[in-house]
Amino acid sequence: MSIVDTSQKQRGRGVLEGAFQVLDALSRFPDGAGLSQLSRACELPKATTFRLLEQLVELGAVQRHGTEYSVGHLMARLGENWQPHPRLRRASRGPIRTLARLSTAAIAVTILDGDRVRVVGATRGTPGELPHVMADSASVSRTAAGQVLLASQPRRERPEAYTATEWRRLRSRLRQDDAVVVEYEDVLPGVCCVAAPAPLPDGQGVASVSALIIGSTVPSALPGLVLRAAGEISRGLAVH
Structure with missing residues (x-):
């Protein structure tokens, strides 16, 4: 039998x-x-x-x-009911609403799923996969969010868009506790972005908490606000 x-x-x-x-x-x-x-x-x-x-x-x-x-x-x-990281989405809901209110920026929380970038939470738009966009592409790897997601991975090879010196400096910066990446119109003219890593539990890597603003300057308070939101999301993940 x-x-x-x-x-x-x-x-x-x-x-x-x-x-x-x-x-x-x-x-x-x-x-x-x-x-x-x-x-x-x-x-x-x-x-x-x-x-x-x-x-x-x-x-x-x-x-x-x-x-x-x-x-x-x-x-x-x-x-329609699929979510790339349900716990992260729950933990980020409150912090990104607060960050959007305090900064008037568009906020997004993203993660890497293989070589693709997925939006887990946002103050505008519908979460999902960014269509036809690979994380290593020059346009994505140069964004503040892309820098956070790629350079935070210890075994990630250097994207072609970076020199060896740039990549080494970026990785060194993201190892700091108060790591924030600020991008000044590097990808889109008239759009700046600030991003900070939010470590995921159990060594699963990091999420990127990013704030997009229209203009050529970044408000002085924005990096600190983004960093605080990333910290709140990480702490929320620890208790969910």
């Missing part, structure tokens, strides 16, 4: 893994894809891919339009 049960569990796990392979492949084709494309993307036989797709269609996880497939309503509904 135990041998049969183990075999059934293995088959069930194999089907589940295959289904997620198909869903992951579909996520790369927002306009839909045909069976052959998905079979190649999943690296699964065409017959297996077809069987999994049709099962997922019945569940509402995939939708079929003629000979093409795309993500279905069930996955879209589940995706």
Whole structure:
């Protein structure tokens, strides 16, 4: 009996893994894809891919339009409730509202998810992935938030946008307890940004707390306010 049960569990796990392979492949084709494309993307036989797709269609996880497939309503509904870091979002809600009120700046809390930057909390806009933006790209790595997220990682290789001396100085600065990065129109003319790291618990890295302001100058009080908000978020994470 135990041998049969183990075999059934293995088959069930194999089907589940295959289904997620198909869903992951579909996520790369927002306009839909045909069976052959998905079979190649999943690296699964065409017959297996077809069987999994049709099962997922019945569940509402995939939708079929003629000979093409795309993500279905069930996955879209589940995706609406996805959060990159729920604890961080809860801990940052109060501090970023206070920071926005005191500074009149637009505030965002971001983290690295692999090589992508995700917004966990913000005073404007909807949290989510910044579309088609890689953290190491020159435009992102030069922002105050990008500097905080990248240079705070001890094993991160130097982005191409930095010289070895610049990268070494930035990393040294971010090791200080009162580390704040101020960017003066380095990426967008007429936009300045101040960012500070908020260490995540259990050595998970840091989040960036950043304040964007329109203008060519940064109010003298803003770096201190951003630093205080980052500290409040870190302390909030410790008790959540």
